[in-house]
Amino acid sequence: MRRYNGELIHASRDEHGPIEIVEDSRVRSLHFGSRSRQSALFLxxxxALVLAYTQSMMAALLLHAAPRRVLLVGLGGGSLARFLLHHYPDCQIDAVELRPRVVELAHGYFRLPEDDARLNIIPGEGRHFLTHAALRHSDYDLILVDAFHGTGMAEEVAEADFFAAARGRLADEGALAVNLWQQPAQRLRRTLTGLQDAFAGRCLQLPVPTRGNLVALASTRPVPPDLATAWDLRAHALSRFTGLDFPGFLEGLAEANSAS
Structure with a gap:
């Protein structure tokens, strides 16, 4: 059966809605009842990271280039986890995922390892975890937030109290990356204001080219005023290391934040 320009290989439903997996000759994709891809895998x-917004989220490495502890809020098919486990073999990852069925499918269809001691999957809602988790779930070098459902960004990860809680879980030199949607504009402005307040203005925006996504980055440390100069060597080194276009990310950051 054809679906979203591919072959439908799985369809199910949980209490949050439909879950579909579609495959073509190169890519397997996760959908939550709409054409939007929630995760994707090069077979x-x-x-490797297939989707442009997941690539852009790794611009957080410009703020912390060698993470040892990472928190993922929203697992999906596990694209970010697979990328980090491959490139940072000493990295320990905690991943909070609301939907148990999604975790099962990430293992079954998206090659997310089930028995890797470096990956700890925690069932539940991201804001509740950040607010109530034990003290050992702190001092993260990176927190990467990608919590979407079929119709847009999850409300609970777009509020000021969520960002304040995330700030409290970061290490002294930690950084946060959040996958946002640019519409509706009023909601985006409110979300960005909450992020700015939580991080004392130490925030950057990275629009994802040709997509409606906007990646917001926030740091516990001051952001250099001249990004292009301060992070040029780091961007090229990360590009050689990961294969991602970090000089392009840096160019996008410099352009989008030139007036801030």
């Missing part, structure tokens, strides 16, 4: 390169 011949499972460690």
């Amino acid at each position: 011949d390169r499972p460690e």
Whole structure:
């Protein structure tokens, strides 16, 4: 059966709605009842990031280039986890995912390892975890937030109290990356204001080219005023290391934040 320009290989439903997996000759994709892809896997390169917004989220490495502890809020098919486990073999990852069925499918269809001691999957809602988790779930070098459902960004990860709680879980030199949607504009402005307040203005925006996504980055440390100069060497080193276009990310950051 054809679906979203591919072959439908799985369809199910949980209390939050439909879950579909579609495959073509190169890519397997996760959908939550709409054409929007929630996660994707190159069948011949499972460690690579397919979707532009997931690539842009890794611009957080410009703020912290060698993470040892990472928190993922929203697992999806596990794209970010696979990427980090491949490139940072000493990294310990906690991943909070609301939907148990999504976790099952990430293991079954998206090659997310089930028995890797470096990956700890925690069932539940991201804001509740950040607010109530034990003290050992702190001092993260990176927190990466990608919590979407079929119709847009999850409300609970777009509020000021969520960002304040995330700030409290970061290490002294930690950084946050959040996948946002640019519409509706009023909601985006409110979300960005909450992020700015939580991080004392130490925030950057990275629009995802040709997409409606906007990646927001926030740091516990001051952001250099001249990004292009301060992070040029780091961007090229990260590009060689990961294969991602970090000089392009840096150019986008410099352009989008030139007036701030």
